[in-house]
Amino acid sequence: QARLGRIVDRMDLAGDSDGWVSLAELRAWIAHTQQRHIRDSVSAAWHTYDTDRDGRVGWEELRNATYGHYEPGEEFHDVEDAETYKKMLARDERRFRVADQDGDSMATREELTAFLHPEEFPHMRDIVVAETLEDLDKNKDGYVQVEEYIADLYSEEPGEEEPAWVQTERQQFREFRDLNKDGMAG
Numbered sequence: 001q002a003r004l005g006r007i008v009d010r011m012d013l014a015g016d017s018d019g020w021v022s023l024a025e026l027r028a029w030i031a032h033t034q035q036r037h038i039r040d041s042v043s044a045a046w047h048t049y050d051t052d053r054d055g056r057v058g059w060e061e062l063r064n065a066t067y068g069h070y071e072p073g074e075e076f077h078d079v080e081d082a083e084t085y086k087k088m089l090a091r092d093e094r095r096f097r098v099a100d101q102d103g104d105s106m107a108t109r110e111e112l113t114a115f116l117h118p119e120e121f122p123h124m125r126d127i128v129v130a131e132t133l134e135d136l137d138k139n140k141d142g143y144v145q146v147e148e149y150i151a152d153l154y155s156e157e158p159g160e161e162e163p164a165w166v167q168t169e170r171q172q173f174r175e176f177r178d179l180n181k182d183g184m185a186g
Contacts, residue, residue, distance in 0.1 A: 003038040009084045038120065049112070058097050062115075063089065091131065098127045133186065143186035146173045 011021045011029040021029075032125035049057040049065050067089055069073075075089065076082035099114035100107055101123065107115060134145045136152050150173075154166050177185040 005046065032056075040115050042109065042116060045116055048113065056108060057112050058107070059093065059100075059105045062096065062107070063093070066092065084172065095124075095127055095131070098124060137186075143184035144177075145184050146170055146178070149173050149177070149185070 008021055011025050012019060015024075016022075046057065049062045051061045061122060067085065070076070076085040079085055095118065096107070096115050097103075099111045099118070099121075101111060101114075114121045114124050118128050133144060136148050137149050138151065139145075150169060152167060153169060154163070156162065174181070175184070179185075
């Protein structure tokens with residue numbers, strides 16, 4: 001309880017110090033905490049990926065640190081689910097290319113931050129949307145059907161009745177995601 005009180009005091013001190021945490025102070029605290037998490041995450045990744053210590057992270061450094069060193073054409077020959085790893089590698093490379101705004105295949109700290117936390121950057125919005133749709137589109141037909149959407153949110157147990165919130169999500173899908181009313185979003 002004392003620890004919680006210290007956190008509340010810190011939130012209030014960052015605002016007007018009136019002894020109460022306003023909605024604005026809470027929002028500011030959440031944003032501050034999120035930014036600190038992102039900075040810490042990128043700092044840890046930087047030390048892992050900048051293997052030659054030149055102050056930049058090249059695609060080759062990131063790939064090798066993440067997936068291991070492979071000769072061209074030999075990628076993942078020694079793992080059981082090579083196709084999954086190849087898809088992950090292609091996805092990471094595509095995201096890296098979008099984050100690498102100057103196209104030099106070398107990420108600055110800002111570009112690496114965009115790669116690791118794309119949701120924070122407007123220029124990464126399209127790649128976030130594409131990745132999300134790919135994750136949801138289980139049958140790979142280029143569209144997200146309502147059942148694919150629900151499956152991402154809820155796993156039905158045999159004999160269990162579907163909760164009311166799932167029905168609400170189905171309705172939300174039909175009303176707000178399936179804009180042309182063909183049973184799919186895409």
